Amino acid sequence: MYKRQKIQFLMIFLLLSFNFLSVIEVKNSQYYFNEKGSQTKAVLDWTVMLYFCADSRDYYVNSSLDNSDNFINDALNSTIYGLQAWYLAAGSESDLNVIVLFDAPYSSANPYGRAKIYKVEYQNVIFLDDWGSTNMGDGDILEDFINYCKANYPATNYALTLSDHGRGYAGYCYDYHAPHPSYDYALGDCLTVEEVGDAIFNSGGVDVLFLNTCLGGSFEAMWEFTDCVDYAVAGESTQTYKCLHHPKDFLEGLSADPTMTPFELAQLGFDKAVTPDHVPLDYYPEQWPTVSFYDLTAFTSTTSPTGSPVNFKEVFEDFCDILFDELYQNITLKRPFFASIRNETLYSEKVFSSKSMMIDLRHFIETVLTHSHEFVNQDFLESYGSLLVYLLTPGVGKPIVDEEHLPADPFLYNSGDKYANCTGFSICFPNTYDMYQEYLYANFYEDMDISTQTTWDDFIFSVYPQPPELPFIHIPEWYEIWINPIDPVIDLHIFLEGDPLKHIGACPPKATPYSMGIELGVEGVEYVDDFLTGKQTVLIPTSSFGPMTKADKPLFEIEINAAGATVANQQLDLTVKLVNGTTVLWEDSQQAIFNGGEILSCEVSSNNEMSDLEPEEPPATTTPPETTEPPTTTPTNSTIVDMSPTGFIGPAYAILLSSSSLLLVISIIVVIRKKKKM
Known part of the structure; x- marks a missing residue:
C-alpha cells in the first residue's frame, strides 16, 4: 500500500512539474529569440x-x-x-x-x-x-x-x-x-x-x-x-x-x-x-x-499665403543673410543695434533659464520687423520676415501644426503671461559673449546643420564676438585675478570692500535673470570665463578702490564656491597680480586642494599681501530647483529594475495556470480513489 501511494505521489509531482516547466520553457524561448533575433517576427x-x-x-x-x-x-x-x-x-x-x-x-x-x-x-x-x-x-x-x-x-x-x-x-x-x-x-x-x-x-x-x-x-x-x-x-x-x-x-x-x-x-x-x-x-x-x-x-515643402509652394528652410536662410548683411553694413553701429533688439525679447526664468541663451524664434522675427524702417534693405527684410511669421503661425501643412502654452491665471502655480511670447520654437541667441555656460561641447553649435546651411551662427557670433586676448591694455593699472583649472559649475566671486559692498562674478540665483549669470558690479571691470580651458580671469582697475585710510586695509575678498563641484580633491591654482602697462608690480600665487561642496576664500590687502585660502562654513540650504519632483503617489512596488530574466506572469495568466493545475490534481486524485475502491 505504501509503495502504491509513493508511486501515485510521484506521478502527481511529475505532471505538475511538466505543467510549470512548459511555461518556463516558452518564456525562455521567447527571451532567447528576442535577444538573438533568430526567430521571424x-x-x-x-x-x-x-x-x-x-x-x-x-x-x-x-x-x-x-x-x-x-x-x-x-x-x-x-x-x-x-x-x-x-x-x-x-x-x-x-x-x-x-x-x-x-x-x-x-x-x-x-x-x-x-x-x-x-x-x-x-x-x-x-x-x-x-x-x-x-x-x-x-x-x-x-x-x-x-x-x-x-x-x-x-x-x-x-x-x-x-x-x-x-x-x-x-x-x-x-x-x-x-x-x-x-x-x-x-x-x-x-x-x-x-x-x-x-x-x-x-x-x-x-x-x-x-x-x-x-x-x-x-x-x-x-x-x-x-x-x-x-x-x-x-x-x-x-x-x-x-x-x-x-x-x-x-x-x-x-x-x-x-x-x-x-x-x-x-x-x-x-x-x-x-x-x-x-x-x-x-x-x-x-x-x-x-x-x-x-x-x-x-x-x-509647404505653401505660401498665395498657395504657391515654398521651401521654408530656404526662406529662413535668406532671412539670416539679410540680418548678417545688415550687421556688416556698419558693424560698429549695428552690434549695439541688434543687441538692443535681442534684449527686447526677454523671458521669465520659468520659460528659458538665463544660462540657456534662448529666445522664441517668431517673437524675435516680429520684434525685428518693428525696426524694419532702420534697415538698409527694408523691403527685403519685411518681405522675408512677414513670410516667416506666416509660415511659423500654426496650421496643417506648416512646420508647426499646433501650439499651446499656459494661459495667464493668477490661481495656477507656474502660469501667467510669462508664456505669452512662446510661439513654438526656441533658438539660441545669447546676449553676451559669455556663451555656452554649462553647455560645454567644443564647437557643437557650429557643427549642427543649421550652422552649416545658414548664416545664423555667423550672425549671432558677430553680434557678440569672442573677447580679445588678455591683458586689456586700455586699463592703465589693474589687479589681475586668475584661477585655473576650474570646473564650470564652481563660482568665482570677488567682493570689493566698501559701502555698499561691490560684487564681481557669478550672479546669485534669480538676481539678474537676463544677465547670462555674470554680474559686474564695478565700472571698468573685465571678466573672461574661458570654458574650454577651465580658466577664469578678472581685471579690476585700481581706480575702482578709491582712497585708502590704512595701509593694510583689505581691498577685496576672493571667494571660490565649490558647492556644485563634481570632482573631489581638485587642485586649484590662484594668482593675483598688480600690473601697470606691461610691468608686473606685484604678484602672489598659491595652490589649494578643495573637496566638492567647499567654499574657499582669501583676502588681498592694500599693501599687496594675500592671505591663505581657507575653507568657510557652507551656505545655508537653499530651495531646491523647480525641476525637483514633489512627493509621488506611485505605488512602492512600481520598480522594474530587478525583474527576473523571464519577466513576471500577469495576474490573469497566473490565475488560469493555478486553476488548471488544481483541476489536474483533483482529477488524478479522483481516478486513484476510484481504482482503490475497485
Whole structure:
C-alpha cells in the first residue's frame, strides 16, 4: 500500500512539474529569440521605442555615485508600472510593440547604473536583454537601441520617445555616471542634437519623435531631424516632471486603436500633453507649460499665403543673410543695434533659464520687423520676415501644426503671461559673449546643420564676438585675478570692500535673470570665463578702490564656491597680480586642494599681501530647483529594475495556470480513489 501511494505521489509531482516547466520553457524561448533575433517576427502596426534615462540627476552631478533617489527614476518607473498595470489595452500586443531601454541609477550591486531592455504588455513586463553599465548620452547607444527594436520587432510605423533632462540645442538625456567628453564636471555626457539626428538617420528614421524633456522644442534640433523624422511633439520651454508620464496617455490611446497613422499619433501625443489624463495630482497645472506639434516634412515643402509652394528652410536662410548683411553694413553701429533688439525679447526664468541663451524664434522675427524702417534693405527684410511669421503661425501643412502654452491665471502655480511670447520654437541667441555656460561641447553649435546651411551662427557670433586676448591694455593699472583649472559649475566671486559692498562674478540665483549669470558690479571691470580651458580671469582697475585710510586695509575678498563641484580633491591654482602697462608690480600665487561642496576664500590687502585660502562654513540650504519632483503617489512596488530574466506572469495568466493545475490534481486524485475502491 505504501509503495502504491509513493508511486501515485510521484506521478502527481511529475505532471505538475511538466505543467510549470512548459511555461518556463516558452518564456525562455521567447527571451532567447528576442535577444538573438533568430526567430521571424510578424510585422505589427507600431513599434514604440522608449529611451528611458533614469540614471540621471535632480540638478547637478556630485561626487557621490549614489543618484538612486532622483525624480527622473521615480517618474519613469511609475510610467512603466502604469502602462502594464492599467493603461495598455488587453491584447494590444498583437498589433503594438512597446520596447523600453531602461537605464537604472545607482544600486549597491551596480554603482554605475545598469541598462536593461524590456517589452511592456498589458499586465506583463518581459525582460529581453541586459546591456550593463551603459552611457545613454552616447549616440551609438541610441542607434543600437533603434536597430535592436527594428530587427526584433519590425512594424509598419515607428515612434521614439526620449525621456530625461533636456537643454534644447545643447542636447538631451544626461547620463549621471558617464564622463563628459570635454569636461570632468557637472552634467555628465549627453546626446547632442547632432548625435540624435545621426542615430535616427543611420537606423532608418522614425515616423514620430516625442521629446519628453525640458526645452525640447528647439528650432536647431527640428532643423537637424528633418531628414529622419516626420512628426515631433515637444515643448520649447522648461517643463515640470509631469512630461515624463506622457507615454501613459498616448500609449493608452494607441493601444486602443493601433491603426492610427503617424500624423494621428502625433496629434494624440500633442492633445494629451495639453490635457493629460494620467499624471500625478499636485500643485502644478496638469498640462505642459508649452507644447508644439511639428511637421518636419513641411520644412522643405509647404505653401505660401498665395498657395504657391515654398521651401521654408530656404526662406529662413535668406532671412539670416539679410540680418548678417545688415550687421556688416556698419558693424560698429549695428552690434549695439541688434543687441538692443535681442534684449527686447526677454523671458521669465520659468520659460528659458538665463544660462540657456534662448529666445522664441517668431517673437524675435516680429520684434525685428518693428525696426524694419532702420534697415538698409527694408523691403527685403519685411518681405522675408512677414513670410516667416506666416509660415511659423500654426496650421496643417506648416512646420508647426499646433501650439499651446499656459494661459495667464493668477490661481495656477507656474502660469501667467510669462508664456505669452512662446510661439513654438526656441533658438539660441545669447546676449553676451559669455556663451555656452554649462553647455560645454567644443564647437557643437557650429557643427549642427543649421550652422552649416545658414548664416545664423555667423550672425549671432558677430553680434557678440569672442573677447580679445588678455591683458586689456586700455586699463592703465589693474589687479589681475586668475584661477585655473576650474570646473564650470564652481563660482568665482570677488567682493570689493566698501559701502555698499561691490560684487564681481557669478550672479546669485534669480538676481539678474537676463544677465547670462555674470554680474559686474564695478565700472571698468573685465571678466573672461574661458570654458574650454577651465580658466577664469578678472581685471579690476585700481581706480575702482578709491582712497585708502590704512595701509593694510583689505581691498577685496576672493571667494571660490565649490558647492556644485563634481570632482573631489581638485587642485586649484590662484594668482593675483598688480600690473601697470606691461610691468608686473606685484604678484602672489598659491595652490589649494578643495573637496566638492567647499567654499574657499582669501583676502588681498592694500599693501599687496594675500592671505591663505581657507575653507568657510557652507551656505545655508537653499530651495531646491523647480525641476525637483514633489512627493509621488506611485505605488512602492512600481520598480522594474530587478525583474527576473523571464519577466513576471500577469495576474490573469497566473490565475488560469493555478486553476488548471488544481483541476489536474483533483482529477488524478479522483481516478486513484476510484481504482482503490475497485
